[in-house]
Amino acid sequence: MRLFLDFIPVLIWALLAVVLVVVMLLASWVLRPHVLQNSEKTSTYECGEEPIGPARISYPYNYFVYTVLFVVVDVMGAFLWLLSSSNILWSDATKYEVVWQVIVFMLIIMGGIGYVMKMLPQSFLNGEETLEAYRKAKAERKEEPHAAGGH
Amino acid sequence: MQGFEGAFEQVEFLLIAGIVLVLAYLALEHKEIVYAAFFFGFMASFVAGFFLLLEAPFIAGMQIAVYTGGISALIIFAVLLLPRAQDSSLETFASKRKRRIGLMVAAIVAALSGILALLFPWAESFDETFVIISNDLNELALWLWANNGIYVQMIALIMVTSLVGAIALLKMDKAEQIGSIRGDFGIEAEPTIEEDESPVDEEPPAEEPEEVDA
Structure with a gap:
């Protein structure tokens, strides 16, 4: 309960943020010219180009790795925040064992991130590999008529 | 003062419970999936209010960092990666009877969890030492990092597992895409090779034509 009361300044800030957004939206509504909306006005602006196709397309799966990386760093940050909000890293009773825990923890996670950074370029569909597979398939097909006796 | 604080707490x-219920309903039922994801994020940050009321600062911070930040970002990315469903059959119930059965099951689950919440001896089920630990960041850090460091290392290993799994999924996806260059953009499109009677795969070409032509 006391902790909740400590966060009341944060709530006041959140309220101010909401009020700011509402005031800005209202002000822009009051200030802007209210002209007739037509399809030209409401269409998506794409640097003067005609919009082609829907905006909601499925992105390549490779971008999924970036969000997993974000979650990993997020969780790592939460645990380091717990460490930074305590005094166990500089109280003599605990600092020698905790520093090893922190080093091992960081090494494991940094190793994982380094592995992903190393493997990420290989996981993208590379044009050269596609070309190689294509040439191989083409060569195999050229071989086929001779193997079958040819017509 | 005690009486005022008690009433204020209630x-x-x-208030927080009402807001969480409304936001959870919106997150489930909103037609636009991106809005639903944002409502989920707001709901997760209001759940942190419960933990602040319970004086558990680490769980509250974890809730905001991981759920409002991480899981919401994960859901929004999932929306970006998946193709948009055109007509979803999940939106409506197949029949009135199925709708009634669904409502009945939901009511039974709500009633049972309500009974459990009222009957279960919550107050006696907690270990007093853990209550003290959860209220104090310093005590919690001592418990987690100094006394039970293996838990933190296990979390690190689980995180690494998720990274390796994501890379493995991508590699499998890539192998699948390379293997399926057939049809109009594959070797069948090559004019110098005479056509044979082998059946052409129905699946769409996975590669851009300019890379094949290069």
């Missing part, structure tokens, strides 16, 4: 709890 009001606070009911």
Whole structure:
């Protein structure tokens, strides 16, 4: 309960943020010219180009790795925040064992991130590999008529 | 002062619970999936209010960092990666009877969890030492990092597992895409090779034509 009361300044800030957004939206509504909306006005602006196709397309799966990386760093940050909000890293009773825990923890996670950074370029569909597979398939097909006796 | 704080706590709890229920309903039922994801994020950050009321600062911070930040980002990315469903059959119930059965099951689950919440001896089920630990960041850090460091290392290993799994999924996806260059953009499109009677795969070409032509 006391902790909740400590966060009341944060709530006041959140309220101010909401009020700011509402005031800005209202002000822009009051200030802007209210002209007739037509399809030209409401269409998506794409640097003067005609919009082609829907905006909601499925992105390549490779971008999924970036969000997993974000979650990993997020969780790592939460645990380091717990460490930074305590005094166990500089109280003599605990600092020698905790520093090893922190080093091992960081090494494991940094190793994982380094592995992903190393493997990420290989996981993208590379044009050269596609070309190689294509040439191989083409060569195999050229071989086929001779193997079958040819017509 | 005690009486005021107690009443304030009750009001606070009911307010947060109401907001969480409304946001959870919106997150489930909103037609636009991106809005639903944002409502989920707001709901997760209001759940942190419960933990603040319970004086558990680490769980509250974890809730905001991981759920509002991480899981919401994960859901929004999932929306970006998946193709948009055109006509979803999940939106409506197949028949009135199925709708009634669904409502009945939901009511039974709500009633049972309500009974459990009222009957279960919550107050006696907690270990007093853990209550003290959860209220104090310093005590919690001592418990987690100094006394039970293996838990933190296990979390690190689980995180690494998720990274390796994501890379493995991508590699499998890539192998699948390379293997399926057939049809109009594959070797069948090559004019110098005479056509044979082998059946052409129905699946769409996975590669851009300019890379094949290069």
